[in-house]
Amino acid sequence: MSVAGDQLFAAERRAGASRPSRAWRGLRRFARRQPLGAVCLVVVVVLIILAIVGPSIAPYDPASSDFDRLQRPNGTNWFGTDELGRDTFSRILNGARVSVAVGFGATSITLVIATTIGTISGYYRGWVDTIIQRFVDGVMAFPTLVLLMSLVVITGAGLKQLIIILGLIGSASSSRIVRSAVLGVRENAYIEAARSLGVGTPRLLLRHVLPNCFAPIMVSATVGLGGVILAEAALSFLGVGINDPNHPTWGQMLNRARKFANVEPIQALWPGMAIAITVFSFNMLGDALRDTLDPRLRGGR
Numbered sequence: 061m062s063v064a065g066d067q068l069f070a071a072e073r074r075a076g077a078s079r080p081s082r083a084w085r086g087l088r089r090f091a092r093r094q095p096l097g098a099v100c101l102v103v104v105v106v107l108i109i110l111a112i113v114g115p116s117i118a119p120y121d122p123a124s125s126d127f128d129r130l131q132r133p134n135g136t137n138w139f140g141t142d143e144l145g146r147d148t149f150s151r152i153l154n155g156a157r158v159s160v161a162v163g164f165g166a167t168s169i170t171l172v173i174a175t176t177i178g179t180i181s182g183y184y185r186g187w188v189d190t191i192i193q194r195f196v197d198g199v200m201a202f203p204t205l206v207l208l209m210s211l212v213v214i215t216g217a218g219l220k221q222l223i224i225i226l227g228l229i230g231s232a233s234s235s236r237i238v239r240s241a242v243l244g245v246r247e248n249a250y251i252e253a254a255r256s257l258g259v260g261t262p263r264l265l266l267r268h269v270l271p272n273c274f275a276p277i278m279v280s281a282t283v284g285l286g287g288v289i290l291a292e293a294a295l296s297f298l299g300v301g302i303n304d305p306n307h308p309t310w311g312q313m314l315n316r317a318r319k320f321a322n323v324e325p326i327q328a329l330w331p332g333m334a335i336a337i338t339v340f341s342f343n344m345l346g347d348a349l350r351d352t353l354d355p356r357l358r359g360g361r
Contacts, residue, residue, distance in 0.1 A: 090352060097348020100341040107338060111160035114153035122151040123306045130324045139330045142313070143320055151308040152330055158302060158309045159338065162223055162292045163285045169227025170234050170288075171281055177231065178238025179265055179273075183246055189239075199232040208291060212300050219302060222295070226288050237280045241273035248272075275353035279346050286342030293335050310334050 091098035120126060125145040133140045139148035181192040208229060215221045245251065246269060254264055295301030296311025303312060310331040317328035 090348070094348035094352060097345055097352075100345040100348070103337065103341040104345060107156060107341070108160060110153060111157045114156050118147075118150035118153045120147040120150045122146060122154045122308055130320060130327070132324070132326065140324070140327060142316065142327060148313075148327065148330055151313060152310070152334055155308045155310045155313060155331065155334065158219070158307060159289045159292065159334075161219065162226065163289045163342075165223035166226035166230060166288045167281050167285050169224065170230040170284060171277070173228065173231035174234035174280075175238050175270070175277060178235040178240075179242050179270065181235070182239040182242030183261075183265060183269065185243075192235075193239075196232045196235060199229070204229065204291075205294065208295060209298065209300050212295060217295075217301055217303060219307075222292060222302065226291055230284055230288065234280050234284060237276055238273060241276045242269055245269050245272045275350075279350040279353065282349055283343055283346035286339040286346070289342070290335065290339050 087098075090101075115122075123146065127137060127141045127145045127147065129141060129143055129145045131137055131141040131145075137147050137149065139152060142148055142151070177192060177196075181189045208225060211225045211229075212222065215225065251264070251268060254268055259268075292301060292309070293311030293314070296303070296309045297315045299315065301311055302309050313331040314328055314335070317324075317331065321328055
């Protein structure tokens with residue numbers, strides 16, 4: 061027994077040691093097949109790191125007016141200063157935390173709700189599917205930005221409220237993607253075999269249906285992250301998002317810089333570039349994941 065136990069322990073150690081190497085090989089293969097997606101993955105990782113440590117490494121207090129107003133980039137203020145003399149680089153770093161918090165928070169809510177609604181609708185079909193889809197149609201019939209602005213005005217523009225509203229609104233369109241994936245999976249032979257063996261519906265959905273819908277759900281979530289960050293920036297730009305000067309956001313900074321575009325147009329460049337690079341990176345990463353995870357798009361690679 062001791063020899064067998066030692067052999068089992070050694071096998072487990074070899075298996076555990078091979079996991080990082082397999083993950084590394086997978087990343088290298090992903091980078092080779094999807095170079096743009098790999099670059100965007102690096103950008104996303106850097107953005108998350110900056111959102112976590114950005115306020116700690118920011119050279120100045122983003123809310124303090126310690127410098128001359130509307131300075132151009134220089135050795136002291138790398139991105140210049142805004143109309144109140146606040147360091148723009150420090151405000152960009154702090155704005156990353158808000159964007160990442162809203163993006164991942166709202167997308168998490170969307171994932172839970174959309175996966176639940178889409179799975180129930182696609183699996184049961186019939187009158188259940190009809191009722192759910194008519195409700196989804198009703199939500200999607202409203203212009204998204206108008207609906208967002210209305211709800212934010214009603215509930216207030218706090219960070220928690222914004223995350224919940226964006227998560228709920230995004231659930232409608234995302235549930236369609238989940239429903240489509242479930243409709244395709246439920247017709248497979250192994251689902252029928254599981255039913256014939258008496259597997260209960262909850263276990264069937266959790267063990268057989270949802271794991272095979274993982275790829276489109278993850279791709280939808282990755283692309284949706286960029287859309288959520290863009291929506292938060294749009295609300296802040298329009299003045300109905302987060303407007304606390306002590307918690308800068310990229311959309312808020314872009315709105316304030318717009319008023320001084322004729323004096324110092326470069327101030328609008330920094331938040332605009334931050335929004336554009338972030339949204340582009342999430343969208344391209346989502347496309348790369350779709351091409352990698354979908355066997356119909358992988359081809360013979």
